[in-house]
Amino acid sequence: MRIARWRHSGSATVGEGFVVGDRVVPFPGGLSVAQVLAAGLPAALRLHEGLDAGDGAPLAEVMLLSPLVPAAIRDFVAFEEHVEGVSASVDGRSEVVPQWYEAPTFYFTNPHTVLGPADPVSPPVTERLDFELEIAVVIGAVEGSDGTNLTPARAAEHVFGYTVMNDWSARDLQAREMKVRLGPAKGKDFGTSLGPWIVTADELHGFLDEEGFLAVRARARVNGELVGEDLVSNAGWPLPELVAYASRNSRVVPGDVLGSGTTGNGGCLGELWGRRGALDPPPLREGDTVSLWIEGIGELRTVVGPAVPAPAVPAARPRPRNRHRGGTPVLLSDTDRSG
Structure with missing residues (x-):
């Protein structure tokens, strides 16, 4: 069983469903890949059983997207x-x-x-x-x-x-x-x-x-x-x-x-x-x-597309490692000590 996400040429709408043979068939009820994953594999297998392979669109007519939007x-x-x-x-x-x-x-x-x-x-x-x-x-x-x-x-x-x-x-x-x-x-x-x-x-x-x-x-x-x-x-x-x-x-x-x-x-x-x-x-x-x-x-x-230049990264600046502001010792208040 294959699961995919796709978009038709010129459309912003994302289709989500099964790949059956050479066709993409949307999940019943407008379900998303995320929802199918959240239901688990046994539920996905049951969902697949009732499909009509003639539904959907030819695979050759759609642009495949990442098959899921990862959580991590x-x-x-x-x-x-x-x-x-x-x-x-x-x-x-x-x-x-x-x-x-x-x-x-x-x-x-x-x-x-x-x-x-x-x-x-x-x-x-x-x-x-x-x-x-x-x-x-x-x-x-x-x-x-x-x-x-x-x-x-x-x-x-x-x-x-x-x-x-x-x-x-x-x-x-x-x-x-x-x-x-x-x-x-x-x-x-x-x-x-x-x-x-x-x-x-x-x-x-x-x-x-x-x-x-x-x-x-x-x-x-x-x-x-x-x-x-x-x-x-x-x-x-x-x-x-x-x-x-x-x-x-x-x-x-x-x-x-x-x-x-x-x-x-x-x-x-x-x-x-x-x-x-x-x-x-x-x-x-x-x-x-x-x-x-x-x-x-x-x-x-x-x-591989063209490289994308990014803004320059400034190098680290040498710091004096002072422990006091402006050379004057700073006394900790009770609030500072507690936090």
């Missing part, structure tokens, strides 16, 4: 091979720190700059634009669960479906900010592509191996040339364990998106740069087409 986006770094390569591209030394193996690490990225399949990416001014091939989990509701401190088994029930994710990266910006031991931030938050649709978890159940890893193939092409290929099952943790970790002393809610992190063996250019010791293949440029494909889900294609 967490992005993990779950592939050891990716970490090995990218670390070498940053400081010339391939390294996976011991802490990586202890727990699946993630960062939060920007839900306000999500792009759909038809949207070009508009990067900042950068000399090292890169893509990242990831599978993303979309969270749905589960009866009797608030999404907090989930076990892996309970977390698996919250996996409503999957989509393809491209975590765009300006590697030169990212490298600078990571030296401050915080981030990534501006090196990534300008765009995250999702699509082409959500494929519900039941559709990929047959690809689960005995340990619960999702053994689907993933491929990345730039301008039609294959640059990366991997199995999602090469991640260090099964996807439900990522969901469980995200919920640890916290909460996951319907509409959350959890990226797996970049696949290995060329899931991004940065890994290849680190392994080869050179910018080979070259960084992305305006007009390049990046095609990311995951077995059982589909292909997410994006064209």
Whole structure:
């Protein structure tokens, strides 16, 4: 079962519903993707049963949007091979720190700059634009669960479906900010592509191996040339364990998106740069087409648009580290002491 959002050419109205064969069919009753996720996967399956595949419009006549408006986006770094390569591209030394193996690490990225399949990416001014091939989990509701401190088994029930994710990266910006031991931030938050649709978890159940890893193939092409290929099952943790970790002393809610992190063996250019010791293949440029494909889900294609200059950032100003205003000691009042 595939779920999508779309817009007809020249229309501002957003359609939300199922992709049935080569047609898009709106949800009954004008429901939204957010409402369907909030009802959970079993309810979505029942909703799909009564559809007339002849309803709706041809898929070729609509522009696909991001399949959901995420409540939040967490992005993990779950592939050891990716970490090995990218670390070498940053400081010339391939390294996976011991802490990586202890727990699946993630960062939060920007839900306000999500792009759909038809949207070009508009990067900042950068000399090292890169893509990242990831599978993303979309969270749905589960009866009797608030999404907090989930076990892996309970977390698996919250996996409503999957989509393809491209975590765009300006590697030169990212490298600078990571030296401050915080981030990534501006090196990534300008765009995250999702699509082409959500494929519900039941559709990929047959690809689960005995340990619960999702053994689907993933491929990345730039301008039609294959640059990366991997199995999602090469991640260090099964996807439900990522969901469980995200919920640890916290909460996951319907509409959350959890990226797996970049696949290995060329899931991004940065890994290849680190392994080869050179910018080979070259960084992305305006007009390049990046095609990311995951077995059982589909292909997410994006064209790189022109870079968008931003206002200059002033450097930090040296400060004297005074402890008193104007050289005169300041006595704390009782109010100051209490607050």
